[in-house]
Amino acid sequence: MASFEARVSSKGQLTIPAELRRDWNLQEGDLVEFTRLADGRVMVRPRNLPVAALFGLLSHLKADPAYASDDEAIAAQVVMDDKATMTVRKRSRAA
Template sequence: MSEPTTISSKGQVTVPRDVRERLGLQAGDKIAWSMLSNGTIVLRPKTRRLVDLVGMLTQPGQPGVSVDEMRLPE
């Protein structure tokens, strides 16, 4: 578990290194905060890199489609 962090006068916090590493966060990445009904706070990375999106639109058993196959005929 990470050490407690301090909120700055501007409302900023530093995400502890072990949390950044575990979530794969880098400088400039965005995160989303959600509060559950029991008061638990959930922090989720919102920045996606192109490589993270590979395969998201395929379904099991569905053949892949190349970029050329996606292009409309002219």
């Protein structure tokens, strides 16, 4: 895993390392998104891709043959999630 450093300027600006700019095809004016994760880490990603670049991104996903429709699969997941939270709630009340 590669690691990069950047120094913060007096104006609070960062210079993105050249290798990352090349990899991400960043040009002047492109957006970069910073997301703070629950564990305190920060995820950085370029926001310079056009919507058309996302076409086909999920084409490798196939429907689950166990369900007749997406609605049926979603309903089954909601029921499983509900049962899981009820189990947790019952355990915490018994304590």
